[in-house]
Amino acid sequence: MKAFFLGVDIFLCLMVFLCLYRVVFGPTLGDRIVATGAIGTKTLTILVIIGFLYGRVEMFLDISLAYALLNFIGTLAAAKYFEAKGEF
Amino acid sequence: MMKTKSMGRGKYFITFLLLLSFWLLLSGHYDLFHISIGIGCCALVSLLSADLLFDSASGATHHLVIGKFLLYIPWLVYQIILANIAVVKLVLSPKLKIDPRVFTCKTSLKTDVAKTTYGNSITLTPGTITIDIKDDVLYVHALAGNFADDLLTGEMEKRIITIFQR
Amino acid sequence: MVIRDIIAMILILIGCFFFLTSAIGLLRFPDMFTRMHATGKCDTLAVLLVMTGLIVHHGINLDSFKLLLIVVFIYIANPTATHVLSRAAYRLGMQPWTKDKK
Numbered sequence: 001m002k003a004f005f006l007g008v009d010i011f012l013c014l015m016v017f018l019c020l021y022r023v024v025f026g027p028t029l030g031d032r033i034v035a036t037g038a039i040g041t042k043t044l045t046i047l048v049i050i051g052f053l054y055g056r057v058e059m060f061l062d063i064s065l066a067y068a069l070l071n072f073i074g075t076l077a078a079a080k081y082f083e084a085k086g087e088f
Numbered sequence: 089m090m091k092t093k094s095m096g097r098g099k100y101f102i103t104f105l106l107l108l109s110f111w112l113l114l115s116g117h118y119d120l121f122h123i124s125i126g127i128g129c130c131a132l133v134s135l136l137s138a139d140l141l142f143d144s145a146s147g148a149t150h151h152l153v154i155g156k157f158l159l160y161i162p163w164l165v166y167q168i169i170l171a172n173i174a175v176v177k178l179v180l181s182p183k184l185k186i187d188p189r190v191f192t193c194k195t196s197l198k199t200d201v202a203k204t205t206y207g208n209s210i211t212l213t214p215g216t217i218t219i220d221i222k223d224d225v226l227y228v229h230a231l232a233g234n235f236a237d238d239l240l241t242g243e244m245e246k247r248i249i250t251i252f253q254r
Numbered sequence: 255m256v257i258r259d260i261i262a263m264i265l266i267l268i269g270c271f272f273f274l275t276s277a278i279g280l281l282r283f284p285d286m287f288t289r290m291h292a293t294g295k296c297d298t299l300a301v302l303l304v305m306t307g308l309i310v311h312h313g314i315n316l317d318s319f320k321l322l323l324i325v326v327f328i329y330i331a332n333p334t335a336t337h338v339l340s341r342a343a344y345r346l347g348m349q350p351w352t353k354d355k356k
Contacts, residue, residue: 001259001311004263004266008266008270011270011273012270012273015273015274015277018277018278018280018281019277019280021281022280022281022289028286028348030286030339030342030343030348031286031289033339034280034286034289034290034293034339035280035289035293037293037335037339038276038277038280038293038297041293041297041300041301041328041332042273042297044301044324044328045269045273045300045301045304048304048305048308048321048324049304049308052308052311052312057312057317058116058316058317058320061317061320061321061324062114062320064324065114065320065323065324065327068324068327068328068331069327071331072327072331072334072335075335075338075339076334076335076338079335079338079339079341079342080338080342082342083341083342083345083346086346087346113316113319114320116316165302168295168298168299169299171295171299172272172275172295172296172299175275175279175291175292175295175296176272176275176296178279179275179278179279179282179283179292180275180278184282184283184284186283186284186288186353187352187353188285188287188288188350188351188352188353189350189352190350207333207337208330208333208334208337211294211295211333211336211337212294212295212298212329212333215291217287217290217291217294217336217337217340218337218340219287219337219340219341219344220340220341220344220345227344229287229291229340229350231288231291
């Protein structure tokens, strides 16, 4: 089961790199924010599975809950900021 | 006057109980030190932010609404699975067969909570995302024409009306 | 015990497939609105599937409650973030991509 969790983590890291293409080369700012949010969701899953790998589930679950909150608030703040600034 | 004052107390008390149960579930330490810290923090936060949780419009039928809402969730999960299968088909087909469009959709829902639920449900169901809500007109972006037709049959709106009607 | 692990593995693998779909959709679709279709839906279901698999593997206790809490939070937060971003883009005059004008 540990090998399986490790494989899932490596696969999700590859997915993060696929999304990173959109962050770096995305034609508009909105694309970059969307891709960053997607990376945040994947990172959350990676964190939970790392907790299962190390056998410290409760600690990593708290971290990933906080990460989910920060990811959501970050997306909201970026959207509000750039809407008020008037460029996208 | 007297009644509004007692409502105000109850508001703080309900917020405090919600926050404290949340604290107890999340902390996992059940000794005197941690629980007393939790009671202090929850009292402070509920004193400061009880107005955010309960606005003036909320009525007394909350428990009824929550019960009906729990019945709505399985149907929503089924719709989400359908939505994902549709998106997977579109993404993995070798030629992109998409025909995006923006259309408007009138709704008869009144309260903010009902409109929020409707908008989020539209975002999670096949091929449509909510772009903007102005009063009672929703701007919806659809991946293809048949998804727009599915939404305009109005089945989802009927289900949400049955949840939130008094 | 073994059957439980196999069910968990199948659920997590399906979740990984949906993560792959959302990443490919993010790369293939032509504009921001259509990309949000891919990320907003597939990520949400993928998190639900992976967390359900982990709950099946781990059993019912306080940790599985927290996993469920993460799923509920993602279910509220992901569509809201999608909506806020698309509203900001639409109000600032970004025209959605259509089939005709390329």
